[in-house]
Amino acid sequence: MRLLIMGPPGAGKGSQAELIAKHYSIPHISTGDMFRKAISEKTPTGLLAKSYIDKGELVPDQVTTELVRGRLKEADARDGFLLDGFPRTIAQAGMLEEILQEEGIKIDLVINLVVEDDTLIRRISGRRICKTCGRTYHVDTKRPAKEGECDHCGGELFQRADDNEETVRNRLAVYYRETEPLLECYQAKGLLKNIDGEGSIEAIFEEVKAVLGGI
Ligand code: AP5
Ligand code: MG
Numbered sequence: 001m002r003l004l005i006m007g008p009p010g011a012g013k014g015s016q017a018e019l020i021a022k023h024y025s026i027p028h029i030s031t032g033d034m035f036r037k038a039i040s041e042k043t044p045t046g047l048l049a050k051s052y053i054d055k056g057e058l059v060p061d062q063v064t065t066e067l068v069r070g071r072l073k074e075a076d077a078r079d080g081f082l083l084d085g086f087p088r089t090i091a092q093a094g095m096l097e098e099i100l101q102e103e104g105i106k107i108d109l110v111i112n113l114v115v116e117d118d119t120l121i122r123r124i125s126g127r128r129i130c131k132t133c134g135r136t137y138h139v140d141t142k143r144p145a146k147e148g149e150c151d152h153c154g155g156e157l158f159q160r161a162d163d164n165e166e167t168v169r170n171r172l173a174v175y176y177r178e179t180e181p182l183l184e185c186y187q188a189k190g191l192l193k194n195i196d197g198e199g200s201i202e203a204i205f206e207e208v209k210a211v212l213g214g215i
Pocket of ligand 1: 007008009010011012013014015016030031032033035052053054056057058059060061064084085086087088092123124126127128136137138139141142162171197198199200201202204
């Protein structure tokens with residue numbers, strides 16, 4: 001199964017991707033997570049990415065696509081994958097198409113989580129992430145058993161540097177300008193499935209499974 005998960009910042013892409021990847025045994029490939037790892041390791045890509053991410057801007061297409069190209073060639077992605085947060089521009093979608101053609105594979109489905117702006121802001125401002133394993137929590141809707149500690153690995157929970165109000169507003173503007181237009185392209189290809197992303201994480205995942213059961 002080769003899938004894309006799309007939707008604005010805070011729509012729940014990562015939360016659903018974690019469940020989908022586990023249920024269908026496919027790797028969850030998030031460009032945002034890959035950049036955050038590169039930043040924490042202070043690699044050249046990480047240093048470059050940080051200057052864009054901190055402002056809520058997109059990392060240049062070429063850099064992002066090369067990262068994805070390399071990741072898709074790894075053994076665990078051979079039989080399937082779930083791409084989260086890529087492609088994000090028309091140019092990235094074209095480059096992804098080239099990569100898929102080179103490999104002789106295609107995307108089976110594009111899941112788009114539909115969520116109102118007010119909900120997005122609420123979700124992003126309450127989000128906390130585990131420093132060690134990257135799992136996502138929320139101060140109201142997904143609290144860890146022990147305050148400030150990851151249920152899975154005991155790692156310290158922190159707030160993403162780009163989850164502040166000013167940066168979030170720019171991330172939303174960039175999403176509507178650069179990424180939302182891609183949905184029409186996938187709609188035209190008959191690949192797009194819009195899913196109401198306003199319910200609980202569990203209810204949305206039930207809907208995702210129902211949609212994926214059909215492919
Ligand atoms: P990225 O990390 O992809 O961030 P994003 O797209 O802004 O999306 P988020 O990760 O913020 O939200 P999400 O949809 O994953 O929501 P989540 O499940 O965490 O990218 C970050 C940056 O990296 C970009 O701004 C850009 O600079 C750069 N970048 C990345 N990819 C790039 C690319 N392709 N090209 C160029 N640059 C790129 O949920 C959010 C919160 O809500 C959590 O607290 C969660 O617990 C909670 N929640 C989730 N679902 C529900 C629900 N149903 N009910 C209640 N709470 C919920
Ligand atoms: Mg995410």
